[in-house]
Amino acid sequence: MINRELSVFVTSGSGLSKNFLFDQGPKIFLAPMEGVVDHVTRDLITGVGGVDLCVTEFIRVLDQSIPDHVFFRDAIELTFEQRSHTANGTPLLVQLLGSDPKRLGENAARAVELGAVGIDLNFGCPAKTVNRHDGGATLLKDPRRVEAAVRGVRDLVPQTHTVSAKTRLGFSDKSLHREIAQAAEAGGASWLTVHARTRDEGYRPPAHWEFIAAMKDAVKIPVIANGDVWTPDDYKRMLEISGCQHAMLGRGLLARPSLALECKGLSEMWTWGQVRPLVSQFVKSSEAARGPRFASSRLKQWLKSLSLTYTEAAVLFEKVKRIETLSSELFEKNATW
Ligand SMILES: Cc1cc2nc3c(=O)[nH]c(=O)nc-3n(C[C@H](O)[C@H](O)[C@H](O)COP(=O)(O)O)c2cc1C
Structure with a gap:
């Protein structure tokens, strides 16, 4: 806010x-x-x-x-x-x-x-x-x-x-x-x-x-x-x-x-091991800025970009999507209880 x-x-x-x-x-x-x-x-x-x-x-x-x-x-x-x-x-x-x-x-x-x-x-x-x-x-x-x-x-x-x-x-x-x-x-x-x-x-x-x-x-x-x-x-x-x-x-x-x-010749391409902590930081900061829904949509957006370079990002993207599908299925079931 x-x-x-x-x-x-x-x-x-x-x-x-x-x-x-x-x-x-x-x-x-x-x-x-x-x-x-x-x-x-x-x-x-x-x-x-x-x-x-x-x-x-x-x-x-x-x-x-x-x-x-x-x-x-x-x-x-x-x-x-x-x-x-x-x-x-x-x-x-x-x-x-x-x-x-x-x-x-x-x-x-x-x-x-x-x-x-x-x-x-x-x-x-x-x-x-x-x-x-x-x-x-x-x-x-x-x-x-x-x-x-x-x-x-x-x-x-x-x-x-x-x-x-x-x-x-x-x-x-x-x-x-x-x-x-x-x-x-x-x-x-x-x-x-x-x-x-x-x-x-x-x-x-x-x-x-x-x-x-x-x-x-x-x-x-x-x-x-x-x-x-x-x-x-x-x-x-x-x-x-x-x-x-x-x-x-x-x-x-x-x-x-x-x-x-x-x-600028100051670094080799970062490994996924170097990039991964940025992804966690990104989720935390996006959630603190505008809440969990926003953070999750921005996470998927960034993982899609990172997938162009890192196969690990593509795997993570699929996992996040799967978790979202599972939780929305669960939510739908809960709604009928
Ligand atoms: C999703 C998206 C949003 C953009 N928004 C802006 C913007 O707000 N202002 C702007 O001047 N250019 C905007 N651009 C253009 C980029 O600044 C840049 O000129 C363009 O992506 C080409 O550079 P790139 O190939 O390095 O990405 C946008 C581009 C994309 C893909």
Whole structure:
């Protein structure tokens, strides 16, 4: 339960260091994933190591101010002693999704007052309901709207705080990819993250890393490459083809928690023996956060991801499902007593 009194934490604290992307070499970001990468997962994955920054699940901005408790719910790290950082000290950006520049700006300014070290703007969400309400990837159809949205936020957020944009290569086709990058830069984005697919391509392989290279060539701001990195070898190829120094990893990190460490040459792939304690910790923390039903559904979700790397996770997944079936059968029988 989020305590509304937490709003006493309002602050005008400092943002990410200006040199964040330029200090100490290549950076790896944990991708925002709605319904997956909540604070429990952020804590766990950043705790493994190798991740330099993470981003909240998107928070939708419609025509009203977002209540403080929503910010605290989706970015509980704002309430930690070291605001807007995970338990191990990894900075967290608050991601907003919307289309009205003024509303986006006002809500971004509020997130910063509450302690966010920076704001990320979502121009990539492919969900039909979101796009129908003029949000996410819809704005890619007209790069001027990307520019206006970024500017609306940049104008109201202190210069000490980063404002970044996360896009795809386009909506239905890739014809505007360079214009999209230039629009984000013109609006004042500190950097741009590109998921190397159009909205219509959804999550279908392959990711078109070569288009990221063209977007990078079109702007001076740093570009972060994203899409379909499952192994250190994919990481290397993505950076080579895109010409980028920095990467964002999503599903690959969930399937292989040591992936960021491996990409940086800091570890071999973790064994199941190393990963298993994380699974127990994950269940405990998810249950403490939102109760047993939530924990069990998140456990199955994560085990499915881990199954891509570890056969032991697939076995555990089947066991959990079996236990659930047995207990619901028992419950049904009890109900007829
Ligand atoms: C279930 C799911 C939820 C996602 N939610 C978000 C989101 O809230 N904000 C966002 O910018 N991207 C979101 N994405 C896109 C990811 O951040 C990332 O761009 C995409 O998964 C490609 O990277 P990957 O191949 O490394 O996973 C989501 C992706 C998935 C699969």
